[in-house]
Amino acid sequence: MRYAETGYNLEVDLSRGNIERVESDPKLTELHLGGLGTNAKILWDRVGPEVQPFDPENLLIFSAGLFGGTPAPGANRTIVSTISPQTGLMAFSMMGGFFSPELKYAGYDKVIIRGKSPDLVYLYINNDKVEIRDASHLRGKGAVETQELIKQELKEPNAHVAAIGAAGENRVYFASIEQGRSSCSRAGIGAVMGDKGLKAIAVRGTKDINVARPAEFFGLCNEVLDYIKFRNDNPIPNVMTILQGLGSPQEMLHVDEKWHTENFMWGNSRTRRRDFWNGEIETKWKETQESVRTRLISCYNCPMKCGAIISVPGISTYMMKCFSKLTYTMAAYSDLDFGFRIAQRATEYGVDGFSTPQVMAFALELLEAGILTEKDFPGMPDDAEGRFYWLLDAIVHREGIGDVLAKGTYWAAKEIGNGAEEFAHNNIKKHEQLPLKLGMLNPIYFLMYATGEKINITQIEGQFPQAPFATMEEREEFCKDWIQAPDEKFKDIVKKWEFRGDYSMPFYPGVQECCEIVDWMERMHYIDDSLGMCAGLSSFPLKPPYHIHNYPKLISAATGMDLDPDGLTKIARRNRTLIRAFNNRRGMRRADEKPPENHWKKRFPELEAQLLDEYYKFRGFNNNGVPTKEYLEEIDLGYVGEDLEQRGIYNE
Amino acid sequence: MSKVKKKIKVIKVDLDKCNGCRACEVACAAFHANPKYSSINPARSRIRMVIDPINDEYVPIRAAEYTKSECDGRNVYTINGKEYSECSFCGASCPARDLFKEPDSGLPLRCDMCEDDPAIETPMCVQWCLAEALTYEEYEEEVEEEEEQVKLGEMETSLKSLVDKYGLPKLVDSIARMSQKG
Numbered sequence: 001m002r003y004a005e006t007g008y009n010l011e012v013d014l015s016r017g018n019i020e021r022v023e024s025d026p027k028l029t030e031l032h033l034g035g036l037g038t039n040a041k042i043l044w045d046r047v048g049p050e051v052q053p054f055d056p057e058n059l060l061i062f063s064a065g066l067f068g069g070t071p072a073p074g075a076n077r078t079i080v081s082t083i084s085p086q087t088g089l090m091a092f093s094m095m096g097g098f099f100s101p102e103l104k105y106a107g108y109d110k111v112i113i114r115g116k117s118p119d120l121v122y123l124y125i126n127n128d129k130v131e132i133r134d135a136s137h138l139r140g141k142g143a144v145e146t147q148e149l150i151k152q153e154l155k156e157p158n159a160h161v162a163a164i165g166a167a168g169e170n171r172v173y174f175a176s177i178e179q180g181r182s183s184c185s186r187a188g189i190g191a192v193m194g195d196k197g198l199k200a201i202a203v204r205g206t207k208d209i210n211v212a213r214p215a216e217f218f219g220l221c222n223e224v225l226d227y228i229k230f231r232n233d234n235p236i237p238n239v240m241t242i243l244q245g246l247g248s249p250q251e252m253l254h255v256d257e258k259w260h261t262e263n264f265m266w267g268n269s270r271t272r273r274r275d276f277w278n279g280e281i282e283t284k285w286k287e288t289q290e291s292v293r294t295r296l297i298s299c300y301n302c303p304m305k306c307g308a309i310i311s312v313p314g315i316s317t318y319m320m321k322c323f324s325k326l327t328y329t330m331a332a333y334s335d336l337d338f339g340f341r342i343a344q345r346a347t348e349y350g351v352d353g354f355s356t357p358q359v360m361a362f363a364l365e366l367l368e369a370g371i372l373t374e375k376d377f378p379g380m381p382d383d384a385e386g387r388f389y390w391l392l393d394a395i396v397h398r399e400g401i402g403d404v405l406a407k408g409t410y411w412a413a414k415e416i417g418n419g420a421e422e423f424a425h426n427n428i429k430k431h432e433q434l435p436l437k438l439g440m441l442n443p444i445y446f447l448m449y450a451t452g453e454k455i456n457i458t459q460i461e462g463q464f465p466q467a468p469f470a471t472m473e474e475r476e477e478f479c480k481d482w483i484q485a486p487d488e489k490f491k492d493i494v495k496k497w498e499f500r501g502d503y504s505m506p507f508y509p510g511v512q513e514c515c516e517i518v519d520w521m522e523r524m525h526y527i528d529d530s531l532g533m534c535a536g537l538s539s540f541p542l543k544p545p546y547h548i549h550n551y552p553k554l555i556s557a558a559t560g561m562d563l564d565p566d567g568l569t570k571i572a573r574r575n576r577t578l579i580r581a582f583n584n585r586r587g588m589r590r591a592d593e594k595p596p597e598n599h600w601k602k603r604f605p606e607l608e609a610q611l612l613d614e615y616y617k618f619r620g621f622n623n624n625g626v627p628t629k630e631y632l633e634e635i636d637l638g639y640v641g642e643d644l645e646q647r648g649i650y651n652e
Numbered sequence: 653m654s655k656v657k658k659k660i661k662v663i664k665v666d667l668d669k670c671n672g673c674r675a676c677e678v679a680c681a682a683f684h685a686n687p688k689y690s691s692i693n694p695a696r697s698r699i700r701m702v703i704d705p706i707n708d709e710y711v712p713i714r715a716a717e718y719t720k721s722e723c724d725g726r727n728v729y730t731i732n733g734k735e736y737s738e739c740s741f742c743g744a745s746c747p748a749r750d751l752f753k754e755p756d757s758g759l760p761l762r763c764d765m766c767e768d769d770p771a772i773e774t775p776m777c778v779q780w781c782l783a784e785a786l787t788y789e790e791y792e793e794e795v796e797e798e799e800e801q802v803k804l805g806e807m808e809t810s811l812k813s814l815v816d817k818y819g820l821p822k823l824v825d826s827i828a829r830m831s832q833k834g
Contacts, residue, residue: 069692070692071678071679071682071689071692073675098674105693105694105695144706148706157704158750180705181705205695206693206695206755207693207695207755208685208691208692208693208696209691209692209693210690210691210692211689211690211692214682214685214687214688214689214690214691215687215688215689217689218682218688218689225780225782228782229782232782294708295671295708295710296671297671297672297705298671298672298673298783299673300673300674301673301674301675301678302673302675303671303673303675303782303783305671305783309705309706309708311708316706317705317706317708319705
């Protein structure tokens with residue numbers, strides 16, 4: 001019997017209409033755990049660098065994590081991996097919700113999709129019965145609407161459905177996959193799903209998941225719940241509100257948006273409005289949010305309430321989480337009511353809430369600058385809100401200029417030319433970033449932005465404080481019950497770290513310390529992503545219930561594997577390095593590891609070069625950002641090193 | 653007849669507090685696995701969530717009596733402007749739906765308030781509900797002493813459903829035959 005995992009993957013070839021249930025190799029669980037780790041292994045083995053995102057050979061993998069479906073609170077993430085049409089690199093967008101536990105209960109760890117269906121179809125998985133079904137009647141339907149229609153036609157109210165909207169069908173480079181209150185939004189994986197002719201996957205499962213040492217595992221889960229209760233009752237003092245608690249930022253709960261609206265940039269990540277927030281706006285926005293927010297809701301087996309049901313009068317109900325309430329609002333220089341209204345249409349279309357508003361604001365900047373002209377926007381209204389709706393429709397249906405914009409700011413700027421590149425200013429590796437422009441270089445964030453394979457800061461940053469504490473008392477207070485720190489040196493850094501003087505940014509924490517902090521942040525994310533654990537209970541917030549000290553015990557009790565923090569660290573590094581090598585094979589090098597030029601006003605080119613040099617060394621990469629053959633050997637990825645050598649990547 | 657004290661166990665459900673995470677199902681399924689906690693499968697849980705997010709319907713229901721036939725017609729209640737089918741509050745293991753049936757055998761499941769051996773103080777579903785949508789209360793009530801009613805155990809409930817399906821004579825025949833074979 002396999003523990004924690006089912007031991008089976010579903011292989012679906014949409015070109016031939018072939019479905020197979022394939023046993024997976026238990027050895028791979030020992031090496032990579034599951035989820036993102038084993039997805040990366042499959043992509044390395046089966047998708048060569050010659051495969052383009054919209055080739056039938058590109059795989060689209062829906063994976064549960066190793067802990068999915070076990071009682072571990074928060075282990076509900078679905079990790080979807082493929083080649084991103086936008087970056088050309090591995091995309092591994094993830095969603096919470098209910099899909100992956102249901103998949104495990106149906107008896108599968110992963111659904112591996114290849115080929116392309118000639119007609120639009122959806123996949124229905126009901127335990128051992130798996131069908132490819134006609135979806136021609138669902139063409140153009142909204143992603144939320146599609147989920148409801150499929151559940152109705154299957155007469156399965158308990159099925160969970162992941163679906164794309166029109167944006168995915170039309171291969172918009174920032175199309176999402178939507179499911180309940182959750183979505184896989186980043187890097188355009190919805191476009192790959194649409195390209196494969198797959199409208200949705202519906203899953204229903206009623207089988208068991210077993211763990212190796214049940215009573216011990218359940219006991220550890222109870223400890224996790226107790227710690228969550230403790231943390232909910234004891235917010236962390238001396239940090240700003242959204243950093244005090246667990247979960248993803250509690251945007252559906254909080255109505256005070258002074259910090260975001262005055263610190264994040266408006267428009268095409270351009271304007272900071274320092275005096276935006278006032279009593280009048282606060283009253284109005286509070287009223288807006290409370291009038292549309294029907295209920296705060298959770299993902300599977302998680303006590304946090306990061307999502308909400310949103311019912312705006314006159315338009316159909318949808319669900320939202322995190323920050324998307326503000327991305328459209330701020331890109332359009334509008335208000336919260338507009339944000340909730342346009343997000344409904346955007347959710348039905350199935351587009352990413354970060355890239356989409358930036359692309360639209362970028363288009364309007366190009367119009368203002370005369371690089372695009374009125375002729376490019378026939379029939380576009382004059383008001384800010386009307387323009388955004390017009391642009392959203394044009395992009396999703398790929399009409400006129402929308403067809404170009406649908407590729408995101410990087411590719412659109414290249415195609416438009418005439419100086420448009422200057423306006424696609426907020427990208428790393430061709431991917432739109434948070435609308436954030438800051439003063440002093442932060443060396444820790446520099447490394448995470450530059451080198452993170454996720455290309456998305458919120459999925460890299462983590463348990464180390466974002467800023468120093470003002471007084472020694474506050475630092476002592478923070479460190480005294482900081483059980484999550486891997487060792488004492490991180491407490492020493494926090495205690496020395498100052499706002500000004502010798503121990504302040506950008507030269508403190510020092511280069512070596514920065515590497516170690518980033519290593520810790522990364523490690524936790526890679527563990528979470530292989531277990532299917534939500535970062536909101538682990539790698540993302542300060543003082544989470546899961547950490548490097550209790551994870552090995554949980555994994556051992558769940559699987560029977562013998563694991564300690566060092567062993568787990570090695571697995572996390574192996575997964576991290578395999579994805580790096582995969583991206584190297586597709587052409588990614590040091591030259592690509594650049595945060596936007598204007599991300600910080602005060603830059604330090606020498607220090608930045610030194611940070612990259614040392615980080616690469618620390619990671620076992622050569623100076624071009626490629627893992628060395630020796631290091632790959634050391635982490636049992638010798639075959640990867642041989643491949644990179646044969647391709648001549650070490651000779652560059 | 654003399655009065656006796658009887659312990660009444662109550663799980664209070666606050667629908668407004670429910671966040672729909674289904675931790676109650678997880679805890680119940682794990683607790684009732686044999687050996688304890690060895691398998692997780694919400695389909696085996698004796699508490700299930702009825703969830704319809706679009707209508708903001710979130711109702712945990714507890715497996716109650718087995719019934720061999722579905723109701724004649726159904727009520728739909730409107731509460732604070734929201735429509736609920738009466739099934740959303742009904743814990744019966746009934747042929748109209750797939751709730752509260754052992755997924756392997758199809759036999760009915762029933763909540764035992766975790767009166768397992770050894771008994772625990774608070775039912776597992778309540779313990780795992782950090783949203784406090786489920787809370788537990790006990791109180792004592794004085795009742796007329798009456799002859800203790802025979803309470804059907806899990807096996808008897810299962811047998812009853814088999815009787816309904818195949819008829820008592822057939823079932824008795826089968827059991828007699830099986831016991832002869834030893």
